[in-house]
Amino acid sequence: MVKLSGEALCGGAGGFGIDTVILNEVAEELAEVHATGVELSVVIGGGNIFRGLKGSASGMDRTSADYMGMLATVMNGIALKDGLEKQGVNTRLVSALEIRQVAEPYIRARAVRHLEKGRVVVFVAGTGNPFFSTDTAAALRAMEINADVLIKATKVKGIYNKDPVRFENATMFHRVSYDRFLTERIGVMDSTAVALCRENQLPIRVVKLAERGNIRRVAEGQELGTLVTDDDDGHHGKDAKKGQNT
Secondary structure, three states, rough: EEEEEEHHOOOOOOOOOHHHHHHHHHHHHHHHHHOOOOOOOEEOOOOOOHHHHHHHOOOHHHHHHHHHHHHHHHHHHHHHHHHHHHHHHHHEEOOOOOOOOEEEEEOOHHHHHHHHHEEEEEEEEOOOOOOOOOHHHHHHHHOOOOOOOOEEEEEEOOOEEEOOOOOOOOOOOOOHHHHHHHHHOOOOOOOOHHHHHHHHHOOOEEEEOOOOOHHHOOEEEEEEEEEEEOOOOOOOOOOOOOOOOO
């Protein structure tokens, strides 16, 4: 399972809309991962179009704002599906909200069957419920399809002891425990998603999206970025499973 932020499609935080050049680059990379034989699914955010929390902070009803954010993820999913199919990848768009004209309604058994048939599945509309982030949707769907690892593709190389943008001496962790992530409120991923992964022993791998080939390398078993699991750096524990069903 790969979690992409909507902002990944517009070139970074604060951007708006979809940059077709970046979209094609992301689609090419995902196509390369798929070509290795890995069962690949994607959850995509909508922050490049509309962010529910921001709308709520501006005075909108939180439920209304979150549903608008879910619809934004559908737009991004349509764009990503188009990009993947132009790379020759058979793709299915699966929505937690019923929008049959553009996406299949989410049915777990059907999504698993798509993966077994070698199709990429792009999950959109989050969990279908307000008050939950697309990070949480990625964790939930990853467990429902029995994924081996959740890859959080983000703007930094991994998890650091302090902000690497502001501090040149920031140190990157190779391994962080779920408990430390939650206790120290590390902002790379939503805490609800991490708690869900902890309860179900789903490893999370945080890597930099902008470095071409990182998703493929993780899918092949290389230890890039930061692994969120039971143990911290310096402890021995079970690593993310290598190979199938990412």
